[in-house]
Amino acid sequence: MFSSWSFANISFCQPPAFLMIGIPGLEAVHGWISILFSSMYTAALTGNCLIFLAVRRTPSLHQPMYYFLSMLALTDVGLTLSTMPTTLAVLWFDHRLIGFSACLAQMFFLHFFSVVESSVLLAMSFDRFVAISNPLRYASVLTDSVIIRIGLAIVARATVSLFPLPFLLKRLNYCPGKILLSHSFCFHADVMKRACADITVNIIYGLYVVLSTVGFDSLLIVLSYTLILHTVMSLASPRERIRALNTCVSHILAVLVFFIPVIGVSMIHRFGRHLPPIVHALVAYVYLVVPPVLNPIIYSVKSKPIREAMLWVLREKRKG
Numbered sequence: 010m011f012s013s014w015s016f017a018n019i020s021f022c023q024p025p026a027f028l029m030i031g032i033p034g035l036e037a038v039h040g041w042i043s044i045l046f047s048s049m050y051t052a053a054l055t056g057n058c059l060i061f062l063a064v065r066r067t068p069s070l071h072q073p074m075y076y077f078l079s080m081l082a083l084t085d086v087g088l089t090l091s092t093m094p095t096t097l098a099v100l101w102f103d104h105r106l107i108g109f110s111a112c113l114a115q116m117f118f119l120h121f122f123s124v125v126e127s128s129v130l131l132a133m134s135f136d137r138f139v140a141i142s143n144p145l146r147y148a149s150v151l152t153d154s155v156i157i158r159i160g161l162a163i164v165a166r167a168t169v170s171l172f173p174l175p176f177l178l179k180r181l182n183y184c185p186g187k188i189l190l191s192h193s194f195c196f197h198a199d200v201m202k203r204a205c206a207d208i209t210v211n212i213i214y215g216l217y218v219v220l221s222t223v224g225f226d227s228l229l230i231v232l233s234y235t236l237i238l239h240t241v242m243s244l245a246s247p248r249e250r251i252r253a254l255n256t257c258v259s260h261i262l263a264v265l266v267f268f269i270p271v272i273g274v275s276m277i278h279r280f281g282r283h284l285p286p287i288v289h290a291l292v293a294y295v296y297l298v299v300p301p302v303l304n305p306i307i308y309s310v311k312s313k314p315i316r317e318a319m320l321w322v323l324r325e326k327r328k329g
Contacts, residue, residue: 043100056305063318073151085301270296
């Protein structure tokens, strides 16, 4: 099956495909596990599409906070669609092959939407800071044109940061028999370890991308909430303090749901070589599958306007 390796010269080769795995050690129950994953993917796509439609079709939600929420929902849809085809193919049909170019494309979009989600969460923390520290200027600071520019900057930043990754992997010389990946999708850290060449450049650039995007964003989010807390504590009334902090609860939960698994994945890929393969797989699935599932639940439970708008969209769909 893999006899026709692609040679540029006698010392350089790329595999025509990689071999993915599902959850190591649980192959016998992949059929049952696929039911869980199918349900989670369905919930993620349904919930995030509902949030996007609710914001789009409800004029009262045409506000900066909800525009950023719709960006988050679209990002979660993209993140879900990045991994869903290969994961379900492995779990449902035991279809484990993924072409080399397809693997690089999936890797790019997977990391692209991760960086975009990190950036959107940062933008949402800025939105909360402006709303709480300077509510009278909130609408004049975060105008529609400013929000559009923020959205374009987020997409441009993710594209520029991640564009070199596929080319850095394509230049590597791969071992002919080293084609087994650690997941049912393509991670940069996982793919580069299949190479039989010096991957120092890949390691350094990968670390740079993580620190300059997710790492930088997390620091700015902490700074935003430090300033928010300082502003809230200066309010005279305890009721006003609680009301101000209550507007941040959904965002704080979304930040925790995203960044805790990100830190876990980064730490395990760099320092967890001794851990069982199932741990690597489960942490990666939590990182990629759980946030898109939980974000719609968090915002629909904590935000009455979003919950009512989502229910209205569902009623309109049923009437149609």
